[in-house]
Amino acid sequence: MGQSLDFEFIHENKCKRAVLLFHGMTGSPFEMKKMGRALYDADFDVFCYCLPGHGTSPINIKTVRWEDWYSDSTMHYRELTQKYDEVFLGGLCMGAVLALTIASEYREVKGIISLSTTLFLDGWTIPWYNFFMPLGLHTILRYYYSFPEREPYGLKNEALRKKIAALQKRNTEALDNYPMSCIYELLKLSRFAQKNMFKVKAPVLLMHAKEDDLTSTKGSVFVYKNVSSSIRKYIELEDSYHLVVMDNERDFVFNTSIEFLNSLSAYAPISNKKPVFMESEDILNAR
Amino acid sequence: MHVDVSQVLKIISLLPLSLKFIIVSNILLILGFIIGKLALYKNENAVKFYAYFSVVICVLFTLYFISIIWFSISNLFAGNAVYSAIFPIFLFLPFIIGHFASYEKVHFYTNIQILTLIVSLLLALSFI
Numbered sequence: 001m002g003q004s005l006d007f008e009f010i011h012e013n014k015c016k017r018a019v020l021l022f023h024g025m026t027g028s029p030f031e032m033k034k035m036g037r038a039l040y041d042a043d044f045d046v047f048c049y050c051l052p053g054h055g056t057s058p059i060n061i062k063t064v065r066w067e068d069w070y071s072d073s074t075m076h077y078r079e080l081t082q083k084y085d086e087v088f089l090g091g092l093c094m095g096a097v098l099a100l101t102i103a104s105e106y107r108e109v110k111g112i113i114s115l116s117t118t119l120f121l122d123g124w125t126i127p128w129y130n131f132f133m134p135l136g137l138h139t140i141l142r143y144y145y146s147f148p149e150r151e152p153y154g155l156k157n158e159a160l161r162k163k164i165a166a167l168q169k170r171n172t173e174a175l176d177n178y179p180m181s182c183i184y185e186l187l188k189l190s191r192f193a194q195k196n197m198f199k200v201k202a203p204v205l206l207m208h209a210k211e212d213d214l215t216s217t218k219g220s221v222f223v224y225k226n227v228s229s230s231i232r233k234y235i236e237l238e239d240s241y242h243l244v245v246m247d248n249e250r251d252f253v254f255n256t257s258i259e260f261l262n263s264l265s266a267y268a269p270i271s272n273k274k275p276v277f278m279e280s281e282d283i284l285n286a287r
Numbered sequence: 288m289h290v291d292v293s294q295v296l297k298i299i300s301l302l303p304l305s306l307k308f309i310i311v312s313n314i315l316l317i318l319g320f321i322i323g324k325l326a327l328y329k330n331e332n333a334v335k336f337y338a339y340f341s342v343v344i345c346v347l348f349t350l351y352f353i354s355i356i357w358f359s360i361s362n363l364f365a366g367n368a369v370y371s372a373i374f375p376i377f378l379f380l381p382f383i384i385g386h387f388a389s390y391e392k393v394h395f396y397t398n399i400q401i402l403t404l405i406v407s408l409l410l411a412l413s414f415i
Contacts, residue, residue: 059390062390063389063390063391127338129342129345132342132345132346132349135345135348135349136341136345138382138385138386139348139381139382139384139385139400140381140384140385140388140393140396140397140400141341141344141345141385142385142388143388143390143393144323144337144341144393145337145338145341146337146338147338148335148338181390
């Protein structure tokens with residue numbers, strides 16, 4: 001089941017640049033498909049694979065560790081570097097953390113699109129009894145407890161919300177809950193990523209919804225402030241929640257990502273070559 | 288066998304409050320884990336229900352930890368150094384078990400957790 005959700009958008013004429021996308025925690029490549037299509041239309045070959053434990057039954061996700069996600073993602077990245085001159089990484093939620101972690105180890109990553117970077121679980125839909133989380137995470141309870149997924153399912157767009165709610169009931173394209181063991185592994189990955197963030201030298205574009213329901217902008221701000229990249233840009237979205245690749249501002253997200261990647265690529269069409277982004281201090285200083 | 292209820296109540300009333308808390312939270316935790324393991328957690332679809340059930344277990348764990356700390360400190364001042372030294376071990380055991388646990392062996396580790404709770408209950412009762 002997991003493999004059928006994977007997608008590879010490859011041009012017939014040999015393309016020299018590729019984007020490897022990573023989906024979010026308890027999600028699947030399904031959520032990245034529209035972004036993949038947009039990048040493909042902009043002359044990138046695009047790849048997105050189901051992370052271990054995802055896209056099958058809810059039980060499988062409880063058996064994986066963050067090292068499985070990381071080694072699987074790294075394997076796909078290394079495969080692409082054999083075939084392409086330029087490999088960019090992009091990710092949503094946990095996928096963004098994975099992209100940043102890979103970039104901290106592999107200096108030749110050409111650029112990163114980091115969307116709704118989930119380093120902390122502090123969004124406004126996290127349940128009121130969240131203060132018990134450490135107790136649940138570090139005891140046997142993490143294999144029993146799951147955060148029930150609730151409205152708005154990461155979407156501000158109400159029409160889309162209904163569709164996603166229906167998909168989540170099938171528990172394949174996305175789960176209707178966040179198993180605590182999965183959150184435990186995500187937080188371990190997050191700690192590893194935070195520790196190594198200074199090693200990231202690749203250009204980074206960060207986009208995060210101001211009203212993200214799962215994780216506040218704190219995570220993206222942390223990345224912005226701690227990466228060593230000389231080229232970095234942070235954008236706050238006004239009309240989206242967590243799933244920025246599906247929500248109201250998805251076209252803006254796609255276009256900005258394409259513009260950013262083209263600005264870094266040696267194979268970009270001349271008309272698309274624009275000066276690279278530099279700073280986002282105005283947003284951060286306003287805090 | 289005749290049990291003198293008034294005698295039992297008298298003994299209970301003489302117990303330190305912290306010990307009463309340890310015994311009560313211990314019994315409730317053991318029951319909670321057994322009920323959870325045997326009945327509730329088998330239903331993978333009742334996410335919301337067992338989310339709240341897990342919160343109840345967390346509350347009991349918190350009560351259990353607080354009463355252990357309370358009991359250990361009060362025993363230290365009362366000169367019962369042995370109890371002060373032994374009981375804090377039970378503070379760390381749930382976390383040690385949690386560290387080694389995996390989904391594949393979750394039932395085994397749940398049994399270990401229940402077993403440690405029973406041992407701490409017996410230890411608390413031995414104080415009587």
